[in-house]
Amino acid sequence: MTKKIKIEKDTSTEAKIKDAARKVFMQKGFAAARTRDIAEESGINLALLNYYFRSKEKLFHEVMSxxxxxxxxxxxxxxxxxxxxxxxxxxxxxxxxxxxxxxxxxxxxxxxxxxxxxxxxxxxxxxxxxxxxxxxxxxxxxxxxxxxxxxxxxxxxxxxxxxxxxxxxxxxxxxxxxxxxxxxxxxxxxxxxxxxxxxxxxxx
Amino acid sequence: MTKKIKIEKDTSTEAKIKDAARKVFMQKGFAAARTRDIAEESGINLALLNYYFRSKEKLFHEVMSxxxxxxxxxxxxxxxxxxxxxxxxxxxxxxxxxxxxxxxxxxxxxxxxxxxxxxxxxxxxxxxxxxxxxxxxxxxxxxxxxxxxxxxxxxxxxxxxxxxxxxxxxxxxxxxxxxxxxxxxxxxxxxxxxxxxxxxxxxx
DNA sequence: AAATGATTTAATCAAATGATTAAATTTTAA
DNA sequence: TTAAAATTTAATCATTTGATTAAATCATTT
Missing domain, CATH: 1.10.357 (Tetracycline Repressor; domain 2)
Known part of the structure; x- marks a missing residue:
């Protein structure tokens, strides 16, 4: 279990994921949005999403804020x-x-x-x-x-x-x-x- | 695959399921509502729900109407x-x-x-x-x-x-x-x- | 160039979830 | 009362879905 703490910087990939998250969450709401939707929308792999944001909840929370x-x-x-x-x-x-x-x-x-x-x-x-x-x-x-x-x-x-x-x-x-x-x-x-x-x- | 068409009548069980569906769908919305929530809320078995309403979508549609x-x-x-x-x-x-x-x-x-x-x-x-x-x-x-x-x-x-x-x-x-x-x-x-x-x- | 660390991927897990099935029980009708 | 039909249940499937892992690739530094 290798836990690498990522300090947020405005990298391209991270921004792309967040952009996609905004779009998908806004369109479908938390419950209906799938992390796979967000990954696909941002053109990245599903694992990346969890690598950068740890969980659906965390990602959602950032968007929601x-x-x-x-x-x-x-x-x-x-x-x-x-x-x-x-x-x-x-x-x-x-x-x-x-x-x-x-x-x-x-x-x-x-x-x-x-x-x-x-x-x-x-x-x-x-x-x-x-x-x-x-x-x-x-x-x-x-x-x-x-x-x-x-x-x-x-x-x-x-x-x-x-x-x-x-x-x-x-x-x-x-x-x-x-x-x-x-x-x-x-x-x-x-x-x-x-x-x-x-x-x-x-x-x- | 035995398909029995059920003619809706206001039986107690069917009404109980629908009551519970109303409550759970209204509270959580379609996506976040689980059929198990509805079954539990109505005090019946999960299979009953599908027996009476065929699917989550059908049940939802009735409530939504x-x-x-x-x-x-x-x-x-x-x-x-x-x-x-x-x-x-x-x-x-x-x-x-x-x-x-x-x-x-x-x-x-x-x-x-x-x-x-x-x-x-x-x-x-x-x-x-x-x-x-x-x-x-x-x-x-x-x-x-x-x-x-x-x-x-x-x-x-x-x-x-x-x-x-x-x-x-x-x-x-x-x-x-x-x-x-x-x-x-x-x-x-x-x-x-x-x-x-x-x-x-x-x-x- | 080699080494180190960051990024990305494919594959897979485990839990959740909608749905079905086969059997048991209850109700209804003859 | 008994046979048929309706109702109910426990067990189980199959799919979806959030998350992880181990390995591969890329970038950066020395």
């Missing part, structure tokens, strides 16, 4: 910036999520799905930033609408912005959206969602 | 009812989804996730009702806001209503929602979402 940061990374810099006003934050959250999700449409379903199954593990393993009362956005929302829990507006912004990407296959099946329409609709939403959110902020 | 109908079944009776006005439809969609999802919080993630992976199969196998231009809700939306694609409002209503259930673990991890808060927030949304949607309808 990236993806969680990618998903939440959009949000935190914006909501923590105390030098922008509420309206600007709304515009930025929507615009940045639409930009990012247009490039990674599978991301939200992947992240939210895997977070559900392994709630115990992931929340402890991955250091996820927390939203507290003194986050700038929360304070601004509380000041604007002291009568409404700020979490509602977060749910609204994310719901309106992220949900279409999650439900895209459903919207397709239901007959409302063919492939090219989707992109058009999403681009329209970039301007519309902030308008609606601001209207909701005023609504009594 | 149910769940798709459960998920979309809330929507169609409401949006097709041409004797209710727009505002009523909004209230009903939100209220009925919140009722249903409070009892089945895992449903949306399950359905949307499985619809994505097997888009080809499911959309052809399961007869999903289609939303067309002459659906009552669509006509009402088009009349009220001819400048906006009706699909936007559908995305908004469902996004605001369904997304919180999909993202619940994420909201937990992010530190904004402990278990009991969630139910409180959802109940608040029952009244708030219609207010916000109606405000958005008027927003220019």
């Amino acid at each position: 990236e993806k969680i940061q990618q998903f939440f990374g959009v949000l935190f810099p914006i909501i923590n910036n105390s030098s922008t006003k509420l309206e600007t934050k709304i515009d930025l959250i929507v615009a940045n999520y639409i930009d990012m999700l247009s490039e990674n449409p599978d991301l939200p379903l992947f992240v939210l799905n895997e977070m559900k199954g392994k709630r115990g593990q992931i929340n402890k393993t991955l250091p996820i930033e927390k939203i507290t009362k003194n986050v700038s956005l929360v304070q601004q929302l509380q000041k604007r609408r002291p009568d409404i829990n700020p979490v509602h507006f977060l749910m609204n912004i994310l719901g309106m912005t992220v949900f279409p990407f999650i439900a895209r296959p459903a919207f397709g099946a239901i007959g409302i959206l063919n492939k090219s329409d989707f992109e058009t609709v999403i681009e329209e939403r970039r301007k519309l969602i902030p308008v609606w959110i601001k209207a909701a902020l005023k609504a009594k | 149910e769940k798709i109908q459960q998920f979309f079944g809330v929507l169609f009776p409401i949006i097709n009812n041409s004797s209710t006005k727009l505002e009523t439809k909004i209230d009903l969609i939100v209220a009925n989804y919140i009722d249903m999802l409070s009892e089945n919080p895992d449903l949306p993630l399950f359905v949307l996730n499985e619809m994505k992976g097997k888009r080809g199969q499911i959309n052809k196998t399961l007869p999903i009702e289609k939303i067309t231009k002459n659906v009552s809700l669509v006509q009402q939306l088009q009349k009220r806001r001819p400048d906006i694609n009706p699909v936007h409002f559908l995305m908004n209503i469902l996004g605001m209503t369904v997304f919180p259930f999909i993202a619940r673990p994420a909201f937990g991890a992010i530190g904004i929602l402990n278990k009991s808060d969630f139910e409180t927030v959802i109940e608040e949304r029952r009244k708030l979402i219609p207010v916000w949607i109606k405000a958005a309808l008027k927003a220019k």
Whole structure:
């Protein structure tokens, strides 16, 4: 049993495996993804994968860390910036999520799905930033609408912005959206969602 | 190879297997669910499962049919009812989804996730009702806001209503929602979402 | 060039898993 | 009550799948 500890460097092979892992895991999820799929996708031998990453779980964990940061990374810099006003934050959250999700449409379903199954593990393993009362956005929302829990507006912004990407296959099946329409609709939403959110902020 | 065609009747054993299948598939998804899990959960022998349902796929398909109908079944009776006005439809969609999802919080993630992976199969196998231009809700939306694609409002209503259930673990991890808060927030949304949607309808 | 260490491969293992079979038991019908 | 059919079980297959191993090849250093 020769155990050689590999110090991670950005070698070509290791990167190829990780690229393939990203693709396969994102497409199929952890359970349905086979290490052989990943090996084939990256054009390397199956043993290499275990040589570099020790196990499917470890490889998955690395991908998952990236993806969680990618998903939440959009949000935190914006909501923590105390030098922008509420309206600007709304515009930025929507615009940045639409930009990012247009490039990674599978991301939200992947992240939210895997977070559900392994709630115990992931929340402890991955250091996820927390939203507290003194986050700038929360304070601004509380000041604007002291009568409404700020979490509602977060749910609204994310719901309106992220949900279409999650439900895209459903919207397709239901007959409302063919492939090219989707992109058009999403681009329209970039301007519309902030308008609606601001209207909701005023609504009594 | 003795093939006995079983005519489905609501026997106790068959129902027990299906109950267990619902539970396990919903909790783990198709790929991560093992037929042994289902057998154990239903208190029967593994062979029984194959005796009654022939295969994991067949059993899954039956559960999936149910769940798709459960998920979309809330929507169609409401949006097709041409004797209710727009505002009523909004209230009903939100209220009925919140009722249903409070009892089945895992449903949306399950359905949307499985619809994505097997888009080809499911959309052809399961007869999903289609939303067309002459659906009552669509006509009402088009009349009220001819400048906006009706699909936007559908995305908004469902996004605001369904997304919180999909993202619940994420909201937990992010530190904004402990278990009991969630139910409180959802109940608040029952009244708030219609207010916000109606405000958005008027927003220019 | 030789030696050492890193990388890659083919072959194989062991466990997990979907499915089947043959026999036993229970239920139903005559 | 008995014969036939339906139900249930234990045991077993065959395949899939994550992982390992031992050997081969390649790269780097001396």
